[in-house]
Amino acid sequence: MGKCKNITRLLSDALDRPLKTGEWVAIRLHLPTCSGCRNYRKQIRLLRVAARSMSGIATPDSTGSDD
Ligand SMILES: [Zn+2]
Known part of the structure; x- marks a missing residue:
């Protein structure tokens, strides 16, 4: 499934x-079928909240593409 890269993007x-x-x-078609992408969505939501709470601090753009 090469779709995951597209979805997470x-x-x-x-x-x-x-x-x-x-x-x-x-996204809505893919998420119910893919726990990996559901997890990813959770994570970026948390990251977003964290980034907002420490406004002013630049977050490193680490896209961890280690397959
Ligand atoms: Zn996926």
């Missing part, structure tokens, strides 16, 4: 910009 994009309808559809 969209999930992180969603924090910065509104997604298109088709992009949301892809």
Whole structure:
């Protein structure tokens, strides 16, 4: 499933910009079938909250692509 890269990309994009309808559809169809991407969504939500709570501190852009 090469879809996960696309989905996780969209999930992180969603924090910065509104997604298109088709992009949301892809996410909503994929998440119920993939615990990995559900976990990813949880994580970036937490990261977002953390980033907001320490506003002013730049967060390193570590996209950990270690497959
Ligand atoms: Zn996935």
